[in-house]
Amino acid sequence: MSVAGQPILDPVLAPPFPKAALTVLRDVQLRKNVAHATDVIQAKRARLVAEKPDWQALRASASQIRDEALDNLGSYLEQFEAQCTARGGAVHWAADAAEARAIILGILKEENASEVIKIKTMTSAEIQLNPYLQAAGVKVFETDLAEIILQLGELEPSHIVVPALHVNRSQVREIFARTMGLSDLSDDPQALTAAARHYLRRKFLEIPTAIGGANFLIAETGAVAVVESEGNGRMCLTLPRTLITLAGIEKILPRYNDLEVMLQVLARSATGERMNPYTSLWTGVTPGDGPERFHVLLLDNGRSAIRARERERQTLRCIRCGACLNACPVYRQTGGHAYGSVYPGPIGAILTPQLTGMKHAQSLPYASSLCGVCYEVCPVKINIPEILIDLRAQVTDQERKKAARLFDPMYLGMRVANLLFSRAWLFHWAQWMSRIGSKVFTRKDGWIHSLPGMGGEWTQTRDLRGLPKQTFHAWWKQRKQASR
Amino acid sequence: MVEAEKAGLAMSPKSAARAAILGKLGTECRAADGASRPEPIVRDYIRRGSLDADACVAKMIERLREYDAEVTECSPEGLALEIANQIVRSGRKTFVAPAGVPREWLTPGFDWRIDGDLAGPLAIGEIEDCDGVLTACFCAVADSGTIVLHHSPAEGRRVISLLPDWHLCILRASQIVETLPEYFDRCAKPPALVTWISGPSATADIEMTRIKGVHGPRFLNVVVVKDGKTENQE
Numbered sequence: 001m002s003v004a005g006q007p008i009l010d011p012v013l014a015p016p017f018p019k020a021a022l023t024v025l026r027d028v029q030l031r032k033n034v035a036h037a038t039d040v041i042q043a044k045r046a047r048l049v050a051e052k053p054d055w056q057a058l059r060a061s062a063s064q065i066r067d068e069a070l071d072n073l074g075s076y077l078e079q080f081e082a083q084c085t086a087r088g089g090a091v092h093w094a095a096d097a098a099e100a101r102a103i104i105l106g107i108l109k110e111e112n113a114s115e116v117i118k119i120k121t122m123t124s125a126e127i128q129l130n131p132y133l134q135a136a137g138v139k140v141f142e143t144d145l146a147e148i149i150l151q152l153g154e155l156e157p158s159h160i161v162v163p164a165l166h167v168n169r170s171q172v173r174e175i176f177a178r179t180m181g182l183s184d185l186s187d188d189p190q191a192l193t194a195a196a197r198h199y200l201r202r203k204f205l206e207i208p209t210a211i212g213g214a215n216f217l218i219a220e221t222g223a224v225a226v227v228e229s230e231g232n233g234r235m236c237l238t239l240p241r242t243l244i245t246l247a248g249i250e251k252i253l254p255r256y257n258d259l260e261v262m263l264q265v266l267a268r269s270a271t272g273e274r275m276n277p278y279t280s281l282w283t284g285v286t287p288g289d290g291p292e293r294f295h296v297l298l299l300d301n302g303r304s305a306i307r308a309r310e311r312e313r314q315t316l317r318c319i320r321c322g323a324c325l326n327a328c329p330v331y332r333q334t335g336g337h338a339y340g341s342v343y344p345g346p347i348g349a350i351l352t353p354q355l356t357g358m359k360h361a362q363s364l365p366y367a368s369s370l371c372g373v374c375y376e377v378c379p380v381k382i383n384i385p386e387i388l389i390d391l392r393a394q395v396t397d398q399e400r401k402k403a404a405r406l407f408d409p410m411y412l413g414m415r416v417a418n419l420l421f422s423r424a425w426l427f428h429w430a431q432w433m434s435r436i437g438s439k440v441f442t443r444k445d446g447w448i449h450s451l452p453g454m455g456g457e458w459t460q461t462r463d464l465r466g467l468p469k470q471t472f473h474a475w476w477k478q479r480k481q482a483s484r
Numbered sequence: 485m486v487e488a489e490k491a492g493l494a495m496s497p498k499s500a501a502r503a504a505i506l507g508k509l510g511t512e513c514r515a516a517d518g519a520s521r522p523e524p525i526v527r528d529y530i531r532r533g534s535l536d537a538d539a540c541v542a543k544m545i546e547r548l549r550e551y552d553a554e555v556t557e558c559s560p561e562g563l564a565l566e567i568a569n570q571i572v573r574s575g576r577k578t579f580v581a582p583a584g585v586p587r588e589w590l591t592p593g594f595d596w597r598i599d600g601d602l603a604g605p606l607a608i609g610e611i612e613d614c615d616g617v618l619t620a621c622f623c624a625v626a627d628s629g630t631i632v633l634h635h636s637p638a639e640g641r642r643v644i645s646l647l648p649d650w651h652l653c654i655l656r657a658s659q660i661v662e663t664l665p666e667y668f669d670r671c672a673k674p675p676a677l678v679t680w681i682s683g684p685s686a687t688a689d690i691e692m693t694r695i696k697g698v699h700g701p702r703f704l705n706v707v708v709v710k711d712g713k714t715e716n717q718e
Contacts, residue, residue, distance in 0.1 A: 033691075037692050061527050061529055064525040068525060074510045075511045077506065093502040095500075095505060144689070189690040193687060196698065205608060229688070230698035230700070231699035234700060235646065238641075249509075256674035260665040274682070275680065275682035277683050278679065289642055290641075290677075304505055304508040
């Protein structure tokens with residue numbers, strides 16, 4: 001789905017959500033795949049959350065731990081840097097995507113690396129690392145099964161945990177058969193998984209440079225944790241000579257022991273498992289075990305600006321479990337691509353516009369019915385609906401200052417409404433006028449079935465109750481007079 | 485964009501970006517353990533489990549089996565025999581074991597390659613050629629069926645429990661705790677290397693169908709040794 005090598009998941013270039021969603025909503029196969037996958041994860045998650053009597057206590061602690069990390073982020077990052085460096089790691093800092101890409105390429109050049117193996121990391125998708133490295137002549141091999149499907153099929157991720165959930169088995173079979181030259185491959189997931197295992201085995205053993213992300217950075221010890229299922233992470237973390245970890249600055253946890261909370265909520269929320277098959281934690285370089293050279297790249301790319309805003313700071317608590325995506329009635333219909341960002345769903349709707357400094361993706365805060373289920377399932381209690389409303393207000397504030405909005409019917413209407421609502425006599429007059437005006441459109445049953453012009457956009461899909469003969473005010477006055 | 489990236493590199497982006505980021509975040513006064521917060525972090529979640537030792541072991545075994553791991557039990561005296569049983573039944577021939585495991589665990593008559601003895605570490609290729617691996621572990625968490633490796637000499641380097649397709653893990657009953665926080669209570673100090681293993685390698689990336697065995701070992705066998713003791717601290 002990339003056009004001439006240009007990723008569609010670039011918030012700067014993506015069309016507004018309602019427009020992008022229309023295309024997706026016509027794709028019956030994709031909607032079926034997304035509905036199936038989100039149904040399965042939701043059901044598993046619900047069952048495992050129900051068996052935890054202390055779930056709400058875990059959520060409360062998890063959100064407080066994340067808040068503590070964010071409140072003291074600068075000093076915890078310094079502590080992480082000091083600890084990691086003391087254990088033989090090299091810590092780099094990048095203010096934005098361009099710096100991060102340049103630093104990574106710099107390290108790869110030092111290593112004379114023409115190939116890298118990669119663990120799934122959304123942060124690398126955020127900075128569009130793969131196309132950049134490929135253009136610089138570095139061959140990139142994704143190793144997570146879903147990422148292989150996307151890379152070989154030249155598709156874009158649509159979910160932060162299960163990025164290929166919009167692709168079904170026969171589509172995977174077609175991609176693998178074509179790109180791996182396996183014409184007699186069956187569409188049995190077991191066979192497809194075996195094909196991926198075979199495809200990657202030699203790459204794990206032979207490519208000496210790996211790039212991965214981090215689920216958590218432990219300030220106390222300088223350790224990094226990666227949570228995964230397949231073992232491709234463990235391969236990339238132990239076999240290569242050089243490991244580069246790209247992590248957003250918000251991934252900090254204050255203490256090692258904080259994992260006792262985070263590991264309990266993460267897998268249950270993400271995949272509906274009591275625990276994911278593998279979690280790895282390492283600290284700098286351990287002689288004789290794993291990579292000889294270890295680099296951590298701490299990426300800001302808009303995060304410090306989000307942290308600076310009091311109400312929106314909680315956005316950064318996110319541990320990327322994807323529970324809000326699976327639960328969201330909007331995401332479940334559209335899937336991820338309509339959001340035009342590597343971070344789709346409710347968390348994407350608040351994270352993406354903020355990461356661009358509220359310059360792009362401004363339709364995303366509206367891609368929600370504000371039903372609140374995202375807040376309910378969030379293991380770190382991010383009040384997504386509250387932030388959505390706040391961002392909507394910011395979008396409107398920015399928009400109404402634009403000259404182009406002076407004669408925009410919606411903004412014009414809002415200004416008129418503002419005037420009418422602020423003066424009682426004007427309001428009563430407007431009510432009287434509307435009653436007369438709407439009489440023509442009101443049918444005998446008391447409903448308005450169709451309106452002309454802009455009003456038609458409302459009545460196209462629903463009826464409108466006709467205005468009553470008497471306003472509440474008038475009725476109240478009359479009642480008081482009658483009782484006297 | 486390319487010029488900007490070159491320019492960024494020339495002026496040492498590390499120091500510049502570091503100063504810029506920390507400048508925005510601020511690094512002033514952080515006292516120990518979240519003292520900057522008006523209230524300390526509330527930890528009302530379950531710390532200690534409520535099961536007795538036998539029930540805890542039973543839960544661990546149940547959870548492991550749910551992950552499709554094969555579990556057997558034995559007495560401390562019967563361990564060597566049970567390991568031999570597992571080794572023979574696996575139908576495999578070449579095994580890797582870390583230098584720290586007791587010699588009597590190494591069933592005679594099979595090709596054992598020892599990692600980290602006097603001959604030093606095995607080459608990756610030698611480990612890859614092995615059919616199976618035998619290790620001890622640090623701890624296990626019954627609540628989630630998780631085995632924890634701290635990669636001590638008896639647990640081995642990370643790579644040996646990764647490449648072979650069959651992992652036989654020896655777990656003493658006294659190493660089993662019920663809840664995850666109880667594991668953290670057993671860590672005298674934070675370890676440098678940890679691997680938490682919950683069942684064999686798996687994926688659900690294709691239509692959410694759980695498939696066993698992607699890149700890590702496809703088979704996890706666990707021998708629970710009923711040693712009848714409980715440990716509280718390491």
